[in-house]
Amino acid sequence: GESVGLHLPTLSVQEGDNSIINCAYSNSASDYFIWYKQESGKGPQFIIDIRSNMDKRQGQRVTVLLNKTVKHLSLQIAATQPGDSAVYFCAENINTPLVFGKGTRLSVIA
Amino acid sequence: KAGVTQTPRYLIKTRGQQVTLSCSPISGHRSVSWYQQTPGQGLQFLFEYFSETQRNKGNFPGRFSGRQFSNSRSEMNVSTLELGDSALYLCASSLAWQAYGYTFGSGTRLTVV
Numbered sequence: 450g451e452s453v454g455l456h457l458p459t460l461s462v463q464e465g466d467n468s469i470i471n472c473a474y475s476n477s478a479s480d481y482f483i484w485y486k487q488e489s490g491k492g493p494q495f496i497i498d499i500r501s502n503m504d505k506r507q508g509q510r511v512t513v514l515l516n517k518t519v520k521h522l523s524l525q526i527a528a529t530q531p532g533d534s535a536v537y538f539c540a541e542n543i544n545t546p547l548v549f550g551k552g553t554r555l556s557v558i559a
Numbered sequence: 560k561a562g563v564t565q566t567p568r569y570l571i572k573t574r575g576q577q578v579t580l581s582c583s584p585i586s587g588h589r590s591v592s593w594y595q596q597t598p599g600q601g602l603q604f605l606f607e608y609f610s611e612t613q614r615n616k617g618n619f620p621g622r623f624s625g626r627q628f629s630n631s632r633s634e635m636n637v638s639t640l641e642l643g644d645s646a647l648y649l650c651a652s653s654l655a656w657q658a659y660g661y662t663f664g665s666g667t668r669l670t671v672v
Contacts (some may be wrong), residue, residue, distance in 0.1 A: 483661075485663075490665070491665050492563075492651075492666050493602075493663045495660070495661075498660075519575070544617055544662075546604040546617070547602075547604065547651075547661060548591070549594075551601045552601060
């Protein structure tokens with residue numbers, strides 16, 4: 450079946466800088482995407498979602514961008530903080546179980 | 560309100576044994592999904608239950624099974640454990656089947672020795 454993948458396995462950013470985590474998806478019929486954050490020893494935690502009829506959605510310090518033309522999703526974290534250090538997953542949900550990418554580990558350098 | 564509760568948090572079993580993991584969804588959530596997470600394969604879908612019926616099943620052998628009770632609590636069972644079954648097993652609940660919005664529990668860490 451089709452799957453969601455991530456471009457980068459690791460990302461290191463300086464505290465206070467902005468972080469951008471990318472995700473490529475292959476199912477052009479996908480209509481809903483979710484970003485999850487997983488800290489060590491915990492389950493994935495919902496960050497933000499976006500439906501396919503939107504290009505951008507903003508939350509608190511986070512923004513998700515969706516480019517359906519190239520089937521690309523990104524998560525932007527503003528003013529990255531040490532507490533943002535975690536593994537980030539994108540997932541798609543279209544009348545099927547969630548399909549997760551492999552994840553990107555974000556490390557924040559103080 | 561309480562989140563998704565998974566018990567036990569940690570488990571060590573021997574090859575060949577069987578194990579049962581439990582998941583209590585968020586109050587009012589009627590759909591429960593199970594995922595296996597390993598460093599090599601990432602998060603892989605096991606099965607989804609809604610109204611005590613399995614609605615979807617992932618590509619796992621028959622040794623993996625589950626069930627859901629009338630109160631929406633769910634259990635998954637793995638029989639004849641293999642070393643490769645060592646993983647973090649995650650449960651997620653949602654309001655309904657194929658509903659948007661899944662909330663995950665903290666998982667059960669299973670180690671098979």
